Amino acid sequence: MKILVCVKQVPNTNEVKINPKTGTLIRDGVESILNPDDDNALEAALQMKDQNEGTTVTVISMGPPQAADVLVECMAKGADDAILLSSRAFGGADTWATSNTIAGAIKKIKDYDVIFAGRQAIDGDTAQVGPQIAERLGIPQVTYVEEIVKCEEKKLTVKRQLEDGYEIIEIPTPCLLTAVKELNTPRYMSVGGIYEAYEKEITVWSEKDIPVEADAIGINASPTKVFRSFTPEPKGRGIMVEGTPKEAAVKVVEELKKKHFL
Amino acid sequence: MAVKINAEKCKGCTLCVKQCPFTAIDMVDKKAVINDKCTACGACVEACKFGAITKEEESAGKDLSAYKDVWVFAEQRGGAITPVVFELLGKGRDLASDIGDVNLCAILLGKNLGDMTKQLFEAGADIVYTAEHDLLENYTADGYTKVISDAIHEFKPEIVLYGATHIGRDLAPRIAARVNTGLTADCTKLDIDQETKGILQTRPAFGGNLMATIKCPNHRPQMSTVRPGVMDKAQVQPGRSGKTVPVTLNLQESDIRTKILEIVKTAKDMVSLTDAEIIVSGGAGLGDASGFELIQKFADKIGGVVGASRAAVDAGWIDHSHQVGQTGTTVKPKIYIACGISGAIQHLAGMQTSDIIIAINKSPIAPIFEVADYGIVGDLYQVVPELMEAWG
Ligand SMILES: Cc1cc2nc3c(=O)[nH]c(=O)nc-3n(C[C@H](O)[C@H](O)[C@H](O)COP(=O)(O)OP(=O)(O)OC[C@H]3O[C@@H](n4cnc5c(N)ncnc54)[C@H](O)[C@@H]3O)c2cc1C
């Protein structure tokens, strides 16, 4: 089998904080990481590789040159090779243009059985790129995959997470699946793997190398435009209720009654 | 749209570099220079004290006037309309009146639509577009994408809203790619720009640290998925009716490539969390799983339901369906009581619009107190029993 995994380098938003005085993002020391859901997507691909001889795993990322770091990390975990889609022309893309670019690269690769993506990237939180790649390639999809139930010749059975339960779905290959964190526990890089990964070369493609139209990529092609961005206004701090637990409890309940909440 | 820096006006102060959320501004020879990470968000435009940064708007150029009406995707599961649809109809009515002279419509797919059409009319739909077919009994990405994309081509709506549910977020991006338009994910606020009559879609990014307002100026329909639990539900007007319009169906078995083998409902109370008037939530401060027994007892006593922070869910103390926050459920109860929750931004993102927030935490500097109407510094195991007592 040939498996492709779409991975994105993202800022660790857990560490991004707002300076409450200036309202600006504090970015100092915020590291760039492999998007968490993409780590689960990669792990699913590597497990298929472990179980099916002759399987190869290729990781693909679109981003600036430093996104190569996450590709090296993926190879150190066991991916066979890596493609970086990097060009000024790709910059500022929304999900519509990003999926055009990545689907363009996949059209060039041509042969594949399964494409994995993460459910969503923690910088934008859109969860749109996976399904849009599938649509561009004309292949079926299952999103929110929390278990690969069965992997057979030309078809997979997967469990799709729903808010109030799950579905078991059979899907023919080639197809695209998006991974949620419940799917597996990602492995760590091995020392040998890290060593080997640095020996490997990353293929870099620009818009000249892939079948996409100039008016389908980058910021100018993106239908959505960011009109304004701002830091959310914090809800004001209320009253700190003093006293023993009993006194505090009584005061709060009195206040609620006064305001007719009770 | 593009952001431009006027090198003559740039003083090299680096204020814009600090403000940029995307590290898209470099300093080259003491002047700010935009690099390819720029998304034209405009954060730098406001940051610059010297008027050196400007943003250019493209002109529309395309004729978009054929597109009319506000549509809501009427998601249903097993014959029951998903609660978020009524929130979309509530918001959709506001949008339709702000645009003026357009209809609020719903599009409903299924095998037996039964009285669901009537419910949509009573919640404010003027027109319900229907697609009734054996192959549409259960949601599939293939089947629904085809039917709705065809209907969009046939009837040309100006705006289409979807709930940001697991189904909405599977379906809407595929439709957006097929009909070639923009899609804004997981919106928490929608308005109409009075000047252009276009939609302004506001959503959190960077884990709730930043809000972005997004437009879709040159493509139609304008589409958004909307976070459940954020918009107010439409008022039900019993007996209200409207027009039913069946869409042209062109669906074959071979169009649907996936096969659903099983649909399982686990006993989860997701829905009651969004609808709850009182929520009592527990976090890592409970110390162990048994802490939720106290939380449950408190909730039962005051007629509330149990919520949780991600830390409590990750520890395995309680099921994910109870999680409140950015990756859990967004809630807006009358009273939210946070017990032993620190108040991380991702948690606040899902509960800070509650009417009254009561926080109990033993650390006086816990960030949860920044959003609490009433803060009690103390051990929850002492305070909660007293609250139960005082509640009466
Ligand atoms: C991408 C992403 C998405 C996320 N999504 C969510 C989300 O949807 N929802 C969410 O909740 N989190 C989310 N998080 C996690 C979030 O960042 C925090 O880690 C989490 O909310 C912390 O939970 P907590 O407040 O229960 O735990 P802690 O931060 O450990 O806080 C425990 C608190 O309890 C207090 N305490 C301890 N003992 C007692 C006692 N006996 N009595 C009173 N107080 C006590 C402590 O002072 C402390 O403030 C997300 C993180 C990421 C990176």
Ligand SMILES: Nc1ncnc2c1ncn2[C@@H]1O[C@H](COP(=O)(O)O)[C@@H](O)[C@H]1O
């Ligand atoms: N620039 C990118 N390069 C590679 N994969 C991406 C990129 N952007 C998004 N993806 C994939 O699409 C998924 C969803 O991303 P998003 O739609 O941005 O939330 C991610 O988890 C990745 O698997």
